[in-house]
Amino acid sequence: MDLELSEDEAALRDNVRSVLASICPPAAVRAVYEGKGDPAAVWARMVELDWPGLAVPEQHGGLGMGYVAVALVAEELGRAVVPGPLLATATQFVPLVRELGAESALAGDLLARVAAGELTGTVALAEGGRWEPDAVAATARETADGWALAGTKVAVLDGAGADEVLVVARAPGTAGAEGLGVFAVPRADLAVTARTVVDPTLPLADVALDGLVVPAGRVLAAPGAAGVAEALDRAGQEATVALALGTVGACRVVFERTLEYAKVREQYGKPIGSFQALKHRLADMYLAVERATSLGYYAALTIAEDDPQRAVAASMAKAAAGECQRLVAHDGLQLHGGIGVTWENDLHFPVKRAISGDALYGNAVHHRARLARMLGFLPSEKHDGDDPEVVA
Amino acid sequence: MRLTFGDEVEAFRREFQAWLAENRPSAEEMAAEPAVASAHLPGWARAWARRMFDAGWLVPGWPPELGGRHAGPVEVLAYLEELTRAGVPRTTNPQGLGIVAPSILDYGSEEQIHDYAMPVLRGERSACLGMSEPGAGSDLASLSTRAVVDGDSFVINGQKVWTSGAAYADFCFLFCRTDPQAPKHKGISVVLVDMATPGITVRPLAQIARPEHPDLTEVFLSDVVVPRSNLVGRMNDGWAMANGSLAHERGMVWLSGVMMLEQEVAGLRQTAPAALARLAPADRVVVADGLVQSCIDAAAARCLGYRGFAKLVRGGSAPEQALMKAFTSEAGQRLALRSAELGADRTVDIGPTPDSPVTGIERYFGSFGGTISAGSSEIQRNIIAEKVLGLPR
Numbered sequence: 001m002d003l004e005l006s007e008d009e010a011a012l013r014d015n016v017r018s019v020l021a022s023i024c025p026p027a028a029v030r031a032v033y034e035g036k037g038d039p040a041a042v043w044a045r046m047v048e049l050d051w052p053g054l055a056v057p058e059q060h061g062g063l064g065m066g067y068v069a070v071a072l073v074a075e076e077l078g079r080a081v082v083p084g085p086l087l088a089t090a091t092q093f094v095p096l097v098r099e100l101g102a103e104s105a106l107a108g109d110l111l112a113r114v115a116a117g118e119l120t121g122t123v124a125l126a127e128g129g130r131w132e133p134d135a136v137a138a139t140a141r142e143t144a145d146g147w148a149l150a151g152t153k154v155a156v157l158d159g160a161g162a163d164e165v166l167v168v169a170r171a172p173g174t175a176g177a178e179g180l181g182v183f184a185v186p187r188a189d190l191a192v193t194a195r196t197v198v199d200p201t202l203p204l205a206d207v208a209l210d211g212l213v214v215p216a217g218r219v220l221a222a223p224g225a226a227g228v229a230e231a232l233d234r235a236g237q238e239a240t241v242a243l244a245l246g247t248v249g250a251c252r253v254v255f256e257r258t259l260e261y262a263k264v265r266e267q268y269g270k271p272i273g274s275f276q277a278l279k280h281r282l283a284d285m286y287l288a289v290e291r292a293t294s295l296g297y298y299a300a301l302t303i304a305e306d307d308p309q310r311a312v313a314a315s316m317a318k319a320a321a322g323e324c325q326r327l328v329a330h331d332g333l334q335l336h337g338g339i340g341v342t343w344e345n346d347l348h349f350p351v352k353r354a355i356s357g358d359a360l361y362g363n364a365v366h367h368r369a370r371l372a373r374m375l376g377f378l379p380s381e382k383h384d385g386d387d388p389e390v391v392a
Numbered sequence: 393m394r395l396t397f398g399d400e401v402e403a404f405r406r407e408f409q410a411w412l413a414e415n416r417p418s419a420e421e422m423a424a425e426p427a428v429a430s431a432h433l434p435g436w437a438r439a440w441a442r443r444m445f446d447a448g449w450l451v452p453g454w455p456p457e458l459g460g461r462h463a464g465p466v467e468v469l470a471y472l473e474e475l476t477r478a479g480v481p482r483t484t485n486p487q488g489l490g491i492v493a494p495s496i497l498d499y500g501s502e503e504q505i506h507d508y509a510m511p512v513l514r515g516e517r518s519a520c521l522g523m524s525e526p527g528a529g530s531d532l533a534s535l536s537t538r539a540v541v542d543g544d545s546f547v548i549n550g551q552k553v554w555t556s557g558a559a560y561a562d563f564c565f566l567f568c569r570t571d572p573q574a575p576k577h578k579g580i581s582v583v584l585v586d587m588a589t590p591g592i593t594v595r596p597l598a599q600i601a602r603p604e605h606p607d608l609t610e611v612f613l614s615d616v617v618v619p620r621s622n623l624v625g626r627m628n629d630g631w632a633m634a635n636g637s638l639a640h641e642r643g644m645v646w647l648s649g650v651m652m653l654e655q656e657v658a659g660l661r662q663t664a665p666a667a668l669a670r671l672a673p674a675d676r677v678v679v680a681d682g683l684v685q686s687c688i689d690a691a692a693a694r695c696l697g698y699r700g701f702a703k704l705v706r707g708g709s710a711p712e713q714a715l716m717k718a719f720t721s722e723a724g725q726r727l728a729l730r731s732a733e734l735g736a737d738r739t740v741d742i743g744p745t746p747d748s749p750v751t752g753i754e755r756y757f758g759s760f761g762g763t764i765s766a767g768s769s770e771i772q773r774n775i776i777a778e779k780v781l782g783l784p785r
C-alpha cells in the first residue's frame with residue numbers, strides 16, 4: 001500500500017492549511033474561547049469557498065470528494081482548532097444522509113442545502129456515553145400524527161447550533177442491529193441543553209426526545225428499514241476517523257510547540273532540550289504523533305476504498321489517536337512548565353481540542369475494548385459491524 | 393494514497409512466489425540441520441544462497457552479476473514480504489549479506505571483491521562483523537583494538553565483544569585503530585581477517601535465553617598477522633563504513649522489524665483465545681487489552697513504515713524512519729512478555745513445548761537483542777532527538 005499523500009492530496013492539504021491560517025488564526029480561536037468571537041464568521045468564509053459541500057455528491061451540487069480528502073481536512077481542522085459547523089456537517093451529517101440513500105427527496109434536499117451553504121447538520125446518536133448503534137435505546141413509535149420519539153441523546157457535537165439533527169432511534173422492543181431508524185429533525189423542534197465543556201470549538205449538547213413527534217416527511221430511514229445498521233456503521237467510521245485525525249492534528253501542534261519551546265527555553269545556562277530526559281520524551285511524543293497519523297491515514301484509505309478492514313482500522317486509528325493525546329497533551333503541558341498552564345499561552349487550545357476529540361465517538365479505552373471483541377480476544381457482546389478477520 | 397501497489401509490482405510478486413515455491417529449501421531440510429548462529433551456513437543454506445544468486449533473487453535491486461535483477465524499491469519490498477510470508481530465511485548470515493559484502497563491494501579492491509564479497513553472496517563463505525569492544529559499545533568510535541603496519545602486514549592486538557557468529561564465520565570485517573594520535577573517529581580502519589589466522593581465540597558468550605546456542609562471542613586477537621592488502625578502503629577512513637555499512641538497503645531495514653512483529657501477532661491470535669478462555673472473566677478483559685495494544689502496535693508499525701517508504705520511493709526524505717528500530721523492537725518486547733503472561737501459571741516455562749520450540753519468556757529474553765544491539769533504544773532516542781528533531785547536543 002502507498003500511504004503517502006499524492007500530489008493532489010498534498011496540494012489540497014496545503015491549500016486547506018493556508019486558508020485556515022488566514023480565516024482562523026490563533027487570535028480567532030482565542031476570541032471564541034473568551035466569548036468575543038463568532039464561529040459564524042469562519043463558517044461564512046468556508047461557505048464562500050464551497051467547503052460545506054466537500055463530501056456532498058456532485059449530483060447534489062457538492063464537490064463529491066472522496067473520504068481521504070475529507071480526512072485530510074478533518075486533520076487540518078484539528079490542527080488549527082477550528083470552531084464551527086464544518087466538522088459535524090461534513091463528517092457526521094452528510095455521510096449518514098448519503099448512506100441512507102441520497103435517492104430520497106428528503107435526503108437529496110438536505111444534501112443540496114448543505115452544498116449551497118444553507119444548512120448545517122449533526123447526528124444525535126450517543127446514549128449513556130456510547131456511540132455504537134447497538135447502544136441506542138431511544139424509541140420511535142408510529143402514531144397517527146407521525147413518529148413519537150422517546151429517550152435522551154447525549155454529547156451531540158454542535159447540537160445547540162446545527163440547523164438539522166439526525167436522530168437515531170429504534171422500534172420499541174428491538175435490539176442490536178435490528179429496528180434502527182433515522183429522523184431528520186430541525187434543531188428548533190428539539191429540547192436541546194448545551195453542555196458546559198472545556199473546548200468551545202467542539203461544543204456539545206444533550207437532546208431530550210420525550211414528547212417529540214416527527215412527521216412522516218422527515219423520516220430518513222424508518223425503523224427496521226433495510227441497511228440502516230450498515231449505514232450507521234459506515235457513517236460512524238467516517239465520523240470516528242475524522243475525529244481521530246483531528247485529534248492527531250491538534251497533538252501535532254502541541255508537539256511542535258513543545259519542541260520549539262525546548263529549543264529556546266534555557267535553564268542552567270543551556271536549552272532545556274539539551275537534557276536527555278527531555279530529549280527522550282520528545283522522541284516518544286514524535287513517535288506517538290507519527291504512529292497515530294499513519295494509522296489514521298490507513299483507516300481513511302480503507303473507508304475511501306470500502307475495504308472490509310475499515311471497522312478494525314477505524315477503531316485502531318481512534319485508539320491510537322487517544323493514546324497519542326494521553327502522552328502528547330500531558331507531556332506538552334508538563335514540558336512547558338508553568339507557562340503551559342496559563343490561560344494567556346495558546347497551548348491549551350490544541351490540548352483541549354485533543355482531549356475533546358479523544359472523548360467523542362468512543363475514547364481509546366472504548367475502541368480497544370471493541371477491538372478485543374473484533375479480534376476475537378473477548379466474546380462478541382453484540383453486533384459491531386465488523387469483519388472479524390484482521391488487518392493490514 | 394492507495395491500498396495496493398500497481399499491477400507491475402503484483403506481477404513481479406507473483407513471479408517470485410512461483411520461483412520460491414519451486415526452489416525454496418523445505419521445512420524438513422531446514423529442521424534437520426538448523427542454523428544455530430548468525431554466520432553458520434548449513435548445507436541447505438549454502439545451496440539456497442547459490443540458487444538465489446544464480447536466479448537473480450538474492451539482492452533483487454542489484455545487477456545480475458551480483459545476484460540481482462535491477463528491481464525497483466517497491467519490487468524489493470514485495471520480494472521481502474513474500475520471503476517472510478513463506479517462512480524462508482533470506483540468509484543464515486545476515487551480517488555477511490546485509491553489511492559486509494555490500495561494504496566490500498563499495499569500498500574494497502577487485503581482489504577483495506573476488507575473494508571475500510562474491511563468496512559471501514554465493515553462500516560459500518560467511519562473515520562476522522567485528523565492531524563492539526568492552527570499552528566501546530554505543531560509543532563505538534572509542535574502540536582500541538590496534539592494527540600496526542609492519543612491512544606488508546598488519547599486526548593486530550585487542551578484543552572484540554558481542555560479535556555475532558564469530559565461532560562459525562570464515563572471516564571478520566574488523567574495525568581497528570590504525571592512528572592512535574588522530575581524533576577518535578579519524579584513526580579507524582577496516583581490515584579483513586580470516587578467522588583461521590593464528591592468534592585468534594573465540595569464546596562463545598551464552599545468553600540468558602537459549603544458553604545452549606550461543607550466537608554472541610568474545611574475540612581475542614593476539615599478534616594476529618594479516619596481509620596489508622586486506623585493508624578495506626583507505627587507511628584511517630573506516631568510520632565511514634561504520635555508518636555507511638548500516639545504510640545498505642536503508643529504506644528496507646524497517647521491514648524485517650515490522651514483519652517479525654506481524655508474525656508474532658499472528659501467532660498470538662492463534663493461541664490467545666484458548667489461553668484467554670482459561671482466565672477468570674475480569675482477568676481476561678485486562679489481558680485482552682494488552683493483546684489488542686500489541687495488534688495496534690503491529691498495524692501501526694506497518695503503516696508508519698509504509699508511509700516513510702512511500703516518501704523515499706518518491707525521492708523525498710522520511711525522517712520518521714528513524715523511529716522504526718526502537719518502535720518495532722520495543723513493541724516486540726512488549727508482545728513477548730504479554731505472550732508469556734498469557735500462560736498464567738506457565739509464564740516461566742521454557743521450551744520446547746508441543747506448540748513451539750521456544751516459549752514467550754524465552755522470546756522475551758531474546759528480544760533484548762533487538763532493543764540493545766545496533767544502537768540501543770536509548771541511543772535511537774538520542775538520534776531521533778538530535779538528528780531528526782534538531783535538539784541541541
